[in-house]
Amino acid sequence: MKMKKFILSLFASMLLATALWAQTAPAQNPADTKVKFAKETVDFGKTELNKPVSVDFEFTNISKEPVLIEAARASCGCTTPKWTQEPILPGKKGKVTANYSANGLGQQNKTIWVKFRGVDQDKELHLTGTVGSNNK
Numbered sequence: 740m741k742m743k744k745f746i747l748s749l750f751a752s753m754l755l756a757t758a759l760w761a762q763t764a765p766a767q768n769p770a771d772t773k774v775k776f777a778k779e780t781v782d783f784g785k786t787e788l789n790k791p792v793s794v795d796f797e798f799t800n801i802s803k804e805p806v807l808i809e810a811a812r813a814s815c816g817c818t819t820p821k822w823t824q825e826p827i828l829p830g831k832k833g834k835v836t837a838n839y840s841a842n843g844l845g846q847q848n849k850t851i852w853v854k855f856r857g858v859d860q861d862k863e864l865h866l867t868g869t870v871g872s873n874n875k
Contacts, residue, residue, distance in 0.1 A: 770855050770862040773802040774833075783868035786841050790873070796835045796851070796864050800827045807856040811835055814850040817842050818866065822853070841870045 776798040783792045800806045805826035813820055817840045823833035837851055847868050852861035 768862060769858045769860050770853070773800065773804075773806050773855060773858065774798040774827075774862070775801045776862070776864070779863070780865040780867060781837075783839070783866065785869045785871060787873040788841060788844060788870055790841050792839045792841055792868065794837045794839070794866055796837065797832055798827075798834065799832050800829050803829055805829070806833075808833070808835070808853055809856050810854045812852050812854075813837070818849045818851065820851050820853075835864065837864070837866050839866060839868075844870050844872060 776796055778796065781794045781796060783794050786792050805828050807826045808822045808824075811820035811822050819838045820835055821838070822835045827833040835851060835853055837849070839847070839849060841847075847866070847870055849866040851864045851866065853864060854861050
C-alpha cells in the first residue's frame with residue numbers, strides 16, 4: 740500500500756512539474772524591446788474595388804538608443820510599405836505606412852515585415868479589411 744502511495748505521489752509531482760514548465764511566457768519579439776507599436780493590426784474597414792487604401796502603423800522608440808528601420812516588405816505586390824527613413828530618437832515616434840491597391844474582392848489580410856537595425860527578427864504588422872464591388 741505504501742508503494743502505491745509513493746508511485747501516485749511521484750506521478751502527481753511529475754504532472755505538476757510539467758504543468759508549471761508549460762506556463763512559461765511566450766517568446767517576445769526582440770523589436771518589442773526597442774519599439775512599441777500603437778497597433779500591430781489595423782482594419783481599414785470596407786473599400787471599393789481598385790480604390791486604394793493607406794494605413795499608418797505608428798510606433799514609439801522605447802529604448803535608450805536611436806532606432807532605424809532598415810527595410811519593410813509586404814506579403815504581396817498589391818501592398819507597398821513606406822517608413823520613417825531617419826533614426827528615431829528615444830521617446831520619439833516613427834511610422835510605417837501601408838498603401839494597399841485594393842485590387843481583389845472579399846476579405847483581405849496583408850502582412851508587412853519590418854526590419855530594424857540590430858534586430859535579427861522582423862516585426863510583423865497586419866492590414867485587414869474588406870474590398871467590395873463598386874457596381875451597385
